[in-house]
Amino acid sequence: MNHITVTSNEFLKMVEKSSPKSNIFTNCLKAFFSGGLICGAAEIYFYFLENHLTISKEQAGLLVSATLIVIAAILTGMGIYSKLGKFCGAGTIVPITGFANSMASPAVEFKKEGFILGVGAKMFAVAGPVIVYGVLTSAIVGIIYFIGSKL
Amino acid sequence: MIFDFLKAFVCGGLICVVGQILIDKTKLTSARILVLFVVAGCILGGIGVYEPFVNFAGCGATTPLPGFGYLLAKGVKEEIDNSGAIGIFTGGLKSSAGGISAAILAGLFCAVVFQPKSKK
Numbered sequence: 001m002n003h004i005t006v007t008s009n010e011f012l013k014m015v016e017k018s019s020p021k022s023n024i025f026t027n028c029l030k031a032f033f034s035g036g037l038i039c040g041a042a043e044i045y046f047y048f049l050e051n052h053l054t055i056s057k058e059q060a061g062l063l064v065s066a067t068l069i070v071i072a073a074i075l076t077g078m079g080i081y082s083k084l085g086k087f088c089g090a091g092t093i094v095p096i097t098g099f100a101n102s103m104a105s106p107a108v109e110f111k112k113e114g115f116i117l118g119v120g121a122k123m124f125a126v127a128g129p130v131i132v133y134g135v136l137t138s139a140i141v142g143i144i145y146f147i148g149s150k151l
Numbered sequence: 152m153i154f155d156f157l158k159a160f161v162c163g164g165l166i167c168v169v170g171q172i173l174i175d176k177t178k179l180t181s182a183r184i185l186v187l188f189v190v191a192g193c194i195l196g197g198i199g200v201y202e203p204f205v206n207f208a209g210c211g212a213t214t215p216l217p218g219f220g221y222l223l224a225k226g227v228k229e230e231i232d233n234s235g236a237i238g239i240f241t242g243g244l245k246s247s248a249g250g251i252s253a254a255i256l257a258g259l260f261c262a263v264v265f266q267p268k269s270k271k
Binding site: 091 | 152157166170182189193194196208213218220227242243247
């Protein structure tokens with residue numbers, strides 16, 4: 001009988017060798033270009049709204065975000081966003097489109113559990129924590145700012 | 152115009168690279184990354200570092216999620232200036248209401264229109 005004798009250290013090395021290497025450099029490159037493109041496209045759209053439709057800066061900013069959110073949600077529903085996400089990595093997670101995706105994706109997926117506890121509740125699986133801790137941080141910022149303004 | 156595009160492209164891209172490094176190096180789930188980036192943006196907005204970055208990078212700074220955090224901090228400050236202490240409670244969500252409502256409505260719309268894809 002032939003026994004394969006490998007120490008646990010050797011085994012770990014073998015595992016590391018055979019598992020697919022996620023090349024951080026290429027991942028970063030993909031994230032840079034895809035994320036950059038989203039932001040660049042947003043900037044062009046913003047420029048168009050502000051200068052050609054003469055919409056105020058704040059409203060234009062809101063419109064840009066809302067448009068990106070709607071596009072990302074529709075792409076999510078069509079199943080395209082998850083395919084993009086596999087390639088782009090953080091490039092599609094970090095922009096505001098990733099936030100929209102995190103809401104639209106469970107909304108569609110949990111449709112079968114009903115519109116109240118399925119869609120309505122699961123929609124906030126990721127967006128909920130984001131809003132909770134975002135509001136918490138903003139309240140802390142507000143308290144400090146308020147005290148600062150009274151001194 | 153082309154220069155504005157490039158600034159937004161590079162700055163937005165770099166923020167995504169930070170997120171990618173966090174995903175690859177720390178195995179943080181994307182949910183944690185989202186929370187982390189919004190909180191970080193809010194703190195940077197609070198101490199006044201993010202504002203000049205927004206002025207420089209435009210949508211390169213506002214489109215990534217730290218921009219959402221910055222919006223919360225900015226809203227709180229403005230509301231406190233306008234209506235005092237009550238702004239601590241109303242400012243954050245007031246400024247981000249448009250984005251959150253858009254995401255809720257878009258998500259609902261998708262749930263009505265699209266069917267879930269079976270996962271392979």
